[in-house]
Structures are given as structure tokens and as C-alpha cells.
């Protein structure tokens with residue numbers, strides 16, 4: 403255990419195989435599956451409901467096929483995501499660069515907005531270059547890692563990155579719910595899962 407007086411020391415955590423963390427992840431996945439089923443049901447029913455109140459928007463005879471197409475697309479996308487995720491392998495790497503890319507995004511109404519991509523460039527221990535690309539207001543990896551940081555990627559976790567030098571980051575990220583926790587914490591203050599330390 404890379405820990406001294408309740409504070410983590412540089413090193414890899416032996417909690418990556420903690421059954422409590424595995425159980426918390428499984429619980430999250432189960433909840434996500436339930437919400438997915440609810441979304442599919444709503445997608446199936448919504449066009450029929452819309453056609454009843456606004457037959458100009460969706461003709462009643464098109465409502466059921468439209469619902470089936472949308473629900474089918476959601477199911478296919480989630481199956482594809484699951485397949486892609488199952489091919490992810492663990493690796494160890496060092497952050498070599500951090501880049502911000504700004505693209506002008508033009509929507510259908512011809513109004514444009516700037517889209518910012520946060521790219522964390524890493525080199526794995528077997529020499530491969532990888533780019534971790536994030537978009538949006540909360541780029542978790544970008545905020546958590548600095549150039550020169552050594553880390554391990556654990557694909558079984560929802561936040562899959564474990565830093566080697568945890569004290570340097572100043573906080574511990576929960577691998578179940580991504581919340582930042584103080585270094586002295588033993589469990590996540592949001593989901594109560596054990597923290598990697």
C-alpha cells in the first residue's frame with residue numbers, strides 16, 4: 403500500500419482489485435442499463451404521443467415506424483459502445499504534451515460557435531503515442547494530469563486513470579464517480595467507494 407499516516411505516497415495502489423470498488427462499478431452499470439431501458443421505451447412511445455397532439459409534425463401512420471427506428475438506433479449505438487469498450491486494454495504511460503484545439507462549429511442556422519478540444523498526449527511504456535481527447539467544460543483528464551506525470555489506465559473503472567505520484571495532484575479522484583477527494587480521505591465523499599491510495 404503506497405500510503406503513510408493516511409496520506410498517499412508515490413506508487414501504484416493495491417486497491418485496484420478491491421471487490422468493493424468492483425461492486426460499486428457493477429451497481430453503476432446496472433443503474434445505467436435501467437436508465438437506458440427507460441430511454442428506449444420513451445423513444446418508442448414519444449412519436450405516437452406527438453402524432454396524437456401534433457399530427458402535422460408526425461403523421462399517425464409514421465409514428466410507430468419512427469419510434470422503432472429511434473429505439474433501434476439507441477440499442478445499436480449502446481451495443482457498439484459496449485463492444486468498443488470491451489476491447490480496451492490496460493496500459494501504463496507518461497504525459498508528454500497537452501494541447502488545446504479550437505474549431506469553429508457551424509450549425510444548420512449558419513450561426514457559428516467555437517468548440518474547444520483538450521488533448522492530453524501520452525506515450526505508453528511500450529512506445530505507443532496516444533491522444534486522450536476531451537470536449538466540454540469539464541475536461542477531467544486534462545485537469546488531473548500534467549506533462550511528465552506517470553499513470554496507469556484501468557479500463558474496468560469509470561474514471562480509469564491512476565496517477566503514480568498522487569500527492570503531486572493534490573487530490574484523489576474516485577474511480578467510480580470521478581469526484582475529487584482530499585488526499586487524507588480513505589473513501590469517496592459522494593459514493594463512499596474506497597479511493598486508490
Ligand SMILES: [Zn+2]
Nearest residue numbers: 576579590593
Ligand atoms: Zn465516488
